[in-house]
Amino acid sequence: MAVRLKDIARDLGVSTVTVSKVLRNRKDVGEKTRQRVLKRMEELQYKPNLIARALISGRTANVGLVVPDLLHPYFGEVAKSLGAVLREHDRALLLASSEDDPEIEQREIRALLTRGVDMLLISSCQRKLQNIFKVGEKQTPILLVDRNFPLLDAHYVGSDDFKIGEIATEHLLETGRKRIAHIGASHLSTGHERMRGYSETLQRHRTTVPPEYVLMHERFEETGISAGQKAMQELLKLNPRPDAVFCYNDLTAIGAIEAVLEAGLRVPEDVAIVGCGNFRYAQYLRVPLTSVDQSTDQIGRTAGEEVVRLLEEPEAPARSILIQPHLRVRASSWKPA
Template sequence: MGVTIKTIAKELGVSYATVSRALNDHPDVNEETKKRVISKANEMGYQPNAIARGLVNNETKTIGLVIPDITNPFFPQVARGVEEAAVTADYNIFLCNTNWNPEREDHYVNALMQKQIDGLIMTPSSEDVNHLKNLLNSQLKTVFISSFIPLNDYTSIIVDNAKGTEKAMNYLIKKGHRNIAFIGAGEERYANQERLKGYKNSLKKHDIKIEDKYITNVKNSYDRKSGFDLMNQIIDNFNKKKLPTAVICYNDLLALGVIQALRLKGFKIPEDMAVIGFDDISFSSLPEVQLTTIAQPKYEMGKIALETLIEKIKTGSEKKFENKIVLSPELKIRATT
């Protein structure tokens, strides 16, 4: 067990209250006693109990960060934005990874609430957060990232998903593509629906028929293997004359899987098929990949989420916040188109 105020008091032969007051610079304790207490505390390696102090001060200076997939390079960049902004604001971060599992998500949120965190930042496994009953029934200040949760008193930090996909589609159409596939992930997800909306909006504006055969979704994970498997299915289900000449993927990991499948089947990129991802993760700009992608301002999303959450904590219910903060995406054109 660590050194406590009681341990220090016993060593010095003074009362528990005297040590507590000395460490908190209380005016009732004389300077000589304060110096003795502080010296002994440093000598014994005393660390104040943050949770106990938080209960007294009604704050623990800690924030929970819950992400769904730490292996996806998108989320560490978001986490870096959160963490660096937290350091500036003198807050500490508890990081939890859920692997898109709602039960694990609920477990972590409850565990963080038991640790008396001051606020929570999270990307939930889906926009349906009814399983997070304790969170929804609490007054805990919460900000969501990359998911739009249309509930009062919550703020979501998102990118303009429709605009991003529309930019990519307009670019492909300008390059002469007409048969463009869309590979989504999680049909019920707000981001997927908005990206599909951008895809369809662009086709309508250019008077190109929307064909359901070119619209597919991965069912479970949104990773490279899912993109690889789905692209192989697309190649097997179409003959070469009907294959799309370009594909836009829900994220960069899916796009990397698509590229792998195409190359193993002997297709040239972009001559036979152009590929565009979404996110602009670090792998996308590697010389051997050079993936055209719709870049999300990942670091900024994390930073804004933390700053918004701190403002929510400090203002309490005095200030009304926007339900969502929408950031602009950027099309990064590289070798795959």
């Protein structure tokens, strides 16, 4: 016969309400009582009826995450560290991929909302994130991750993308580069801010580059390597060609490096390359990649901590948390001797 809350309460001489509060990690239970209840639960191998709990509390203990591409190293790392925090608080993470398609994203959002997730995390591929909820529908709390919509009154956790553009460009200038190009993302907040960091850093150093040194692309998550390769091939046709390129992400940078090498040029002697993301294999590439580390693990953990906080404090005002990036210098941008 399954162990019930009332069985645990009877054994310990406490109320069923107290046992329920311990199960829900409520703070108004004394630590000594909490430990007694937890110990007895473990002894009896108690397993809560999640369906019954959801019916009573109105919460499922499920959290939804929609990302553009589950195979992309960045989003995989974020999901991993986010899930670790949620597990610590007895919550499950439901994952969905939009395939970098706004229509698929809308369908995945609706599917997660239908499943009654307690909170929805979105890294959106849309230009405008709106009309998520139907009129009269209960609104599920939202946390934006990685991609922000400043005009939307929502909580946000992500990188300081302006700083990413600034760090990458400063580094290339410090290595003596003068003709610094940028391969960027045209329709994302991350792309806009990295581009702004790049542009303002050049302006601050009174360095000008022709407009054709900036190439913007739309679907980088799915086509990062091929898009970077094609963009770099276009840049190499310019006269004079760039002597350095700051790429939107690491996959784009990998494609750019391939294009430079295929053209019979050297990295970094002829063209220095800097990416963004510092994915775990960056140091093992044919030319180890200099990259701006977004602190992906910290982004995921911070997002998880925000989920826990917001479910405890649903009326908390919207805020943005920016995780500071840092540069990982490798062979793709070393200053020529």
